Amino acid sequence: MSGPRARRQRAGLLFVAPAVLLVLGMFVLPVIVTAVMSFYDWSLLGQRTFVGLANYDRLLGDTSWWHSLGFTTLYTAIVTAALLVVGFALATAVRHRRRGVGLLRTAFVLPVVIGFATASYLTLWLMDDRIGVVPDLLRRLGVVDGSVSVFSHFPSALTVVVVLVVWKTVGLTMLLLMSGMQAISKDFYEAAQVDGASRARTFFSITLPLLRPTVAMVLVLTVIGSYLAFDQFFILTQGGPDNSTIPVVYLIYRAGFIDFNLGYSAAMSIGLMVILLILTTVQLVVLRSREDQ
Amino acid sequence: MTRRTAWLPAIAFYAIGGLLALLFVAPVGWLVLASFKSGTEFAQTPPTYLPQTWSLENYRRLVEAGLFRNVLNSVVAAAGTVVAATVLCVLAGYGFARFRFRFRGVLFLVVLSTLMIPFQSIVPSLYVILDTLHLTNSLAGLILVYTVFALPFGIFTMRAAFAAVPAAIEEAAIMDGAGTLTTLRRVLLPVVSPGVATVALYAFFTAWNEFLAALIFTTRQEQYTLPVVLANLQTGAGGLLNWGVLETGAVFAAVPCVLIFLILQRYYVAGLTGGAVKG
Amino acid sequence: MHLPRILLTAVLLTGIAACGNTSNSQDETPAELTGSGPATLWVRAADEPLDKALVAEWNAKNPDRKITMLTVPDAQYVQKYVQAVRGGDAPDLAAVDIANVKSLTSQGLLTDITAQLKALPYKDKLAPAGVQISTVDGKTYALPHQLDVSMLYYNKGLFTKAGLDPAKPPATLDEVVAAARKITALGNGTYGFAFAGNCAGCNAYTMLPYIWASGGDIMNADGTEATLDDPAVAAVLNAHKTMWDEKLMPDSAKDDNGATWLSSFQGGKVGMVALGSFAVSVFKADPKIDFGVTPIPGTSGTSAFLGGDVIGISKGAKNAKTAWDFIAWSMDLEVQKTVVAKTGQLTVRSDAADNPSTQAEPRLLAANKMIADARVPVTAKYNSLFIDPTGPYLQFIRDWVFTGDPAQAIDKGKSGFSSRLAS
Numbered sequence: 001m002s003g004p005r006a007r008r009q010r011a012g013l014l015f016v017a018p019a020v021l022l023v024l025g026m027f028v029l030p031v032i033v034t035a036v037m038s039f040y041d042w043s044l045l046g047q048r049t050f051v052g053l054a055n056y057d058r059l060l061g062d063t064s065w066w067h068s069l070g071f072t073t074l075y076t077a078i079v080t081a082a083l084l085v086v087g088f089a090l091a092t093a094v095r096h097r098r099r100g101v102g103l104l105r106t107a108f109v110l111p112v113v114i115g116f117a118t119a120s121y122l123t124l125w126l127m128d129d130r131i132g133v134v135p136d137l138l139r140r141l142g143v144v145d146g147s148v149s150v151f152s153h154f155p156s157a158l159t160v161v162v163v164l165v166v167w168k169t170v171g172l173t174m175l176l177l178m179s180g181m182q183a184i185s186k187d188f189y190e191a192a193q194v195d196g197a198s199r200a201r202t203f204f205s206i207t208l209p210l211l212r213p214t215v216a217m218v219l220v221l222t223v224i225g226s227y228l229a230f231d232q233f234f235i236l237t238q239g240g241p242d243n244s245t246i247p248v249v250y251l252i253y254r255a256g257f258i259d260f261n262l263g264y265s266a267a268m269s270i271g272l273m274v275i276l277l278i279l280t281t282v283q284l285v286v287l288r289s290r291e292d293q
Numbered sequence: 294m295t296r297r298t299a300w301l302p303a304i305a306f307y308a309i310g311g312l313l314a315l316l317f318v319a320p321v322g323w324l325v326l327a328s329f330k331s332g333t334e335f336a337q338t339p340p341t342y343l344p345q346t347w348s349l350e351n352y353r354r355l356v357e358a359g360l361f362r363n364v365l366n367s368v369v370a371a372a373g374t375v376v377a378a379t380v381l382c383v384l385a386g387y388g389f390a391r392f393r394f395r396f397r398g399v400l401f402l403v404v405l406s407t408l409m410i411p412f413q414s415i416v417p418s419l420y421v422i423l424d425t426l427h428l429t430n431s432l433a434g435l436i437l438v439y440t441v442f443a444l445p446f447g448i449f450t451m452r453a454a455f456a457a458v459p460a461a462i463e464e465a466a467i468m469d470g471a472g473t474l475t476t477l478r479r480v481l482l483p484v485v486s487p488g489v490a491t492v493a494l495y496a497f498f499t500a501w502n503e504f505l506a507a508l509i510f511t512t513r514q515e516q517y518t519l520p521v522v523l524a525n526l527q528t529g530a531g532g533l534l535n536w537g538v539l540e541t542g543a544v545f546a547a548v549p550c551v552l553i554f555l556i557l558q559r560y561y562v563a564g565l566t567g568g569a570v571k572g
Numbered sequence: 573m574h575l576p577r578i579l580l581t582a583v584l585l586t587g588i589a590a591c592g593n594t595s596n597s598q599d600e601t602p603a604e605l606t607g608s609g610p611a612t613l614w615v616r617a618a619d620e621p622l623d624k625a626l627v628a629e630w631n632a633k634n635p636d637r638k639i640t641m642l643t644v645p646d647a648q649y650v651q652k653y654v655q656a657v658r659g660g661d662a663p664d665l666a667a668v669d670i671a672n673v674k675s676l677t678s679q680g681l682l683t684d685i686t687a688q689l690k691a692l693p694y695k696d697k698l699a700p701a702g703v704q705i706s707t708v709d710g711k712t713y714a715l716p717h718q719l720d721v722s723m724l725y726y727n728k729g730l731f732t733k734a735g736l737d738p739a740k741p742p743a744t745l746d747e748v749v750a751a752a753r754k755i756t757a758l759g760n761g762t763y764g765f766a767f768a769g770n771c772a773g774c775n776a777y778t779m780l781p782y783i784w785a786s787g788g789d790i791m792n793a794d795g796t797e798a799t800l801d802d803p804a805v806a807a808v809l810n811a812h813k814t815m816w817d818e819k820l821m822p823d824s825a826k827d828d829n830g831a832t833w834l835s836s837f838q839g840g841k842v843g844m845v846a847l848g849s850f851a852v853s854v855f856k857a858d859p860k861i862d863f864g865v866t867p868i869p870g871t872s873g874t875s876a877f878l879g880g881d882v883i884g885i886s887k888g889a890k891n892a893k894t895a896w897d898f899i900a901w902s903m904d905l906e907v908q909k910t911v912v913a914k915t916g917q918l919t920v921r922s923d924a925a926d927n928p929s930t931q932a933e934p935r936l937l938a939a940n941k942m943i944a945d946a947r948v949p950v951t952a953k954y955n956s957l958f959i960d961p962t963g964p965y966l967q968f969i970r971d972w973v974f975t976g977d978p979a980q981a982i983d984k985g986k987s988g989f990s991s992r993l994a995s
Contacts, residue, residue: 008392008473013394045675100307139339429655
């Protein structure tokens with residue numbers, strides 16, 4: 001390779017260097033540090049002692065960890081299912097060019113850009129027993145009598161959070177599915193039409209199979225996003241009622257910044273990391289094997 | 294195609310679609326309207342559905358409570374993140390797309406791997422690292438963290454954007470004797486500007502809406518971003534919560550996002566679907 | 573002006589006390605506080621108003637060494653403070669929740685002000701529990717700054733209607749239950765009792781005094797272990813369970829996360845509720861309600877939780893002298909009787925309790941007198957155990973009172989407490 005050309009190529013390294021260094025320092029390094037910290041009794045207030053596997057040992061016997069993991073999984077399953085179903089419905093409705101469809105798309109995507117925290121404050125107000133519109137409406141319609149304290153019962157608390165999350169994120173699911181659908185060649189549908197296939201049949205034997213890569217990606221995004229839920233629980237349910245809605249990230253926050261035990265917090269973080277890596281890998285492997293077919 | 298779109302009668306389609314769209318937009322719209330109630334009316338039982346008397350009291354109280362400072366913090370954090378992330382992503386995207394250098398593949402993989410390991414799972418060590426750098430006290434620390442959040446997606450998008458530019462354009466500029474940076478600035482940047490807009494938007498929403506990192510890494514009320522100061526308002530009140538101020542704060546948190554989205558949604562949607570589907 | 577003289581005296585006495593201490597072969601003698609520049613003060617959000625008034629007054633009188641006040645949210649105060657100390661950004665003055673001061677002293681983050689305290693002529697009149705909790709191994713690191721006590725509020729109108737003597741509020745736990753029965757019997761949506769059954773902090777503040785007043789405690793003396801099977805704990809929780817089971821309190825009590833803690837009583841349909849003395853000024857503004865206050869009773873006596881803040885000087889504070897001068901000034905008799913009392917706050921000195929403001933509001937005077945017997949739970953894990961809404965204390969109460977399973981409550985509670993204490 002000639003001199004100037006090689007120099008030009010080396011310039012590429014200079015271009016990527018700042019970003020890569022930042023990623024190394026603020027991401028790769030912290031992952032390593034987290035792993036190291038998890039072997040320490042590491043107080044937020046300063047002291048640290050090496051304790052070997054003690055944090056992991058404690059983690060295995062910690063009922064609140066397992067409970068939280070179970071809850072987060074349940075929440076993830078419900079949110080993922082709800083997002084896929086609603087997302088599919090909306091995507092099917094707005095995928096074709098039609099007068100006014102652009103407006104509908106905009107409306108459905110609009111909540112996506114609002115933060116989870118902001119959306120939670122909004123929900124807090126709408127659902128408040130005394131000043132909220134929703135309980136007031138329910139009372140006026142005679143659906144309920146007396147106080148409507150949605151965050152005092154596990155099913156209603158979870159329902160409200162799931163509705164909030166679907167409202168806030170389904171626009172994204174819809175967009176992804178929609179662009180996946182639009183990428184499917186029209187020839188397939190025309191062939192199906194010639195064969196006289198029903199709508200349902202067309203959906204299940206053409207749209208869905210060809211949409212697999214998109215669906216898999218939506219799945220990965222939704223599952224990871226749901227496993228990392230924090231804001232909405234921290235603000236709306238505050239873990240209640242009776243500690244039934246504590247997602248894993250809340251536990252990590254609590255151990256580190258309320259109990260000041262960064263070491264234990266780090267062990268939980270590593271646990272979460274491993275779970276997410278396994279989940280993502282499984283989903284990607286499934287996607288890959290399907291693609292190979 | 295005709296049969297496909299006709300299955301649902303137009304009236305039903307627009308009725309259901311319109312109703313749904315209203316359901317999606319109404320909460321925010323309602324919040325904005327309600328923020329113009331007086332403080333007492335906002336907190337009254339049963340609630341009024343629309344302001345009986347229009348008032349700016351909640352906004353005045355919000356300013357009096359010093360929350361404007363927190364709005365400003367959010368603006369600074371978001372602006373800083375947008376600038377830093379956009380510059381870094383453009384440079385890195387250019388580097389990854391247009392140059393062949395040693396370790397290129399590995400380094401790109403490192404950047405992408407951050408998508409697999411979410412920041413929520415490295416919070417304890419990130420805290421310790423920022424603390425060591427004396428950055429837990431400052432918006433600069435937050436900007437740093439948010440910039441890293443925005444990098445993987447941004448670099449990915451910019452790499453795709455640069456890769457899509459025909460090589461001839463760049464070569465012509467080099468023939469004319471333009472340096473690498475000049476080529477980037479004068480020739481390539483205008484071509485990839487939609488990608489830049491996408492990255493900037495994404496960075497803005499990340500920084501403006503982020504909650505957990507801001508909750509943990511900022512130390513004092515005067516440094517809080519908007520979402521965090523609202524959490525304090527909510528929990529610190531002990532039965533004496535000023536609902537009007539809290540929800541007016543939420544208006545400040547929501548409305549900029551909505552406006553920016555409405556103006557620039559083309560780039561937002563293109564970035565998300567384009568980048569994501571190709572991945 | 574008497575103020576400079578007091579300061580001068582304080583400084584002189586400080587010097588003498590410090591000299592006297594040198595013979596004591598402690599590892600470090602309290603150094604004289606130095607640095608008289610403008611100082612910074614951290615307060616927690618809930619207690620901001622009084623400090624605002626104090627700081628304004630101080631700044632008007634000391635233009636060349638003004639104090640800048642910063643507000644920190646209650647729940648994150650300790651974490652943020654530690655963070656700031658480590659970042660070299662600590663304030664000169666820290667007004668911290670009394671129940672949290674141990675988290676600071678156990679880290680050695682505050683300056684020893686024992687000598688300064690000893691020099692104060694009124695040192696014995698300062699709220700004893702506040703001084704005690706701030707003292708480690710005979711050294712004092714903080715002093716009472718603004719105080720609040722929990723007490724039992726009762727609706728005099730409902731008492732009269734139910735045939736109870738409004739001048740003789742319940743003096744034992746049994747009398748509370750009996751009165752609650754009579755008031756509930758009035759019907760028409762009236763309830764004898766209420767408590768915020770889903771609010772961790774509220775119950776730390778108001779449930780613990782019932783337990784103390786019954787001769788027991790929920791933790792051992794050094795705060796290292798929970799004593800959930802203490803008979804006093806059982807007596808108090810059983811009384812609450814009885815009142816819940818017999819529907820002597822509204823259904824909403826179970827769900828109240830503190831949001832309607834005050835308003836349920838203010839509505840006039842609730843006979844008794846334990847609240848902080850801060851609520852006096854809220855309720856008295858409402859002419860509809862005629863209420864009295866009395867110490868929280870147990871099976872054997874009465875008690876109170878001493879809430880509020882103590883104030884200390886950060887270790888290594890650059891303007892420690894300004895900081896101490898501010899503390900000393902804020903405890904001055906006149907300042908206590910005027911600035912502090914006027915904001916509706918209790919005074920930190922018992923000899924300032926009787927002042928124009930409390931004379932106008934005898935219920936505050938009564939509250940002020942409860943300070944002498946008030947207590948603070950001793951634990952360096954207060955937030956994690958008692959304030960965190962997902963903490964073990966709230967769960968314990970709820971399991972006992974609402975689920976109605978004391979055995980399970982104790983079982984789960986023990987593992988919850990020990991798990992958080994181990995952190």
